Amino acid sequence: MFYEQNFNDYRLDKYNYINNNYNQPLYEENSNSKKLYDPYQGFIRGNMFPSLYNGYNVKALDINPSSEQARMLTTLSALDFAAHDIHLYLDLHPEDKDMLALFNSYKNEANNMRDKYEEKYGPILVSSKETNKYPWSWNKSPWPWERGN
């Protein structure tokens, strides 16, 4: 089987993995690291904070978008994700100016990207200006569970 043959190419040995600390809760006293992943690298890891990253026994796997729509959606989702992970941090550290600036920069980039995406492929939010247009496009397929990447 294809996946069997390539198993060791991307899956690290569970018992020799150098950061094999998944049985110990990963926790950092001051998670105010200013060196975060960029949105895409954070997105494929599910984590913007390098000091908190633990990959279990799987390397960070690239997303391979199969169309222009999927590529735009990946970029948008990565920006949304970057803003969201910093958002959770800011809930607990509301006076961190640098992080707030970073949040705002990713949030604005995400909103610009969303506008571009919606113009081409239809609304993601019902508040999009695409819903001004005739005919009503919100109900158009594909729905998220049908889309693939």
Place this chain on the structure above:
Amino acid sequence: MWLYSKKLQYPVNIKKKNLKMAKYLMSQYAGPDSEMSAALRYLNQRYTMPDDKGKSLLTDIGTEELAHLEIIASMIFGLMKDATIEEIKEAGLGGYFAEHDSGLFPVNPEGVPFTTAYIETTGDFIADIESDMAAEQRARAVYEHLMDLTNDEDILRPLAFLRQREIIHYQRFKELRNYYLDNKIQKNT
């Protein structure tokens, strides 16, 4: 209130049906440590958090868990698509099929229905946050077991993403707990 965003938080692109993995993933759809339990746990507990840090964090993580529930549902839906009756029976999903066909229904892989007994709310914010920290650790362990059960990258990718979110959520809950203990935050301040 909530607003719907018509996309997944992380893409799901299942190319190969896999009835057994669909069944196993039900543990994260509606098992004790599932995304459904997590979302309901935090969204119920947030009302009795003592300050803005707690109210915002539980609202925001609870909301993210709803997005995770949608990712798991999309994976189960994709893995079961176009299954034959023989494949369904072979994967041990005959009983599920009899009652739900390929509809999404909140049970664990053994068919145990979701129960609110999985979610905890004590009204005591320290007890609740410590239970949330434990819940994130249990969910992380379940994701590792699920990752052990497959080599399919299309399944591993979202599972690795979701597992990592448990690590981040644990970090934030622990930060919140330590902040409350260090600053001797009392109820209703």
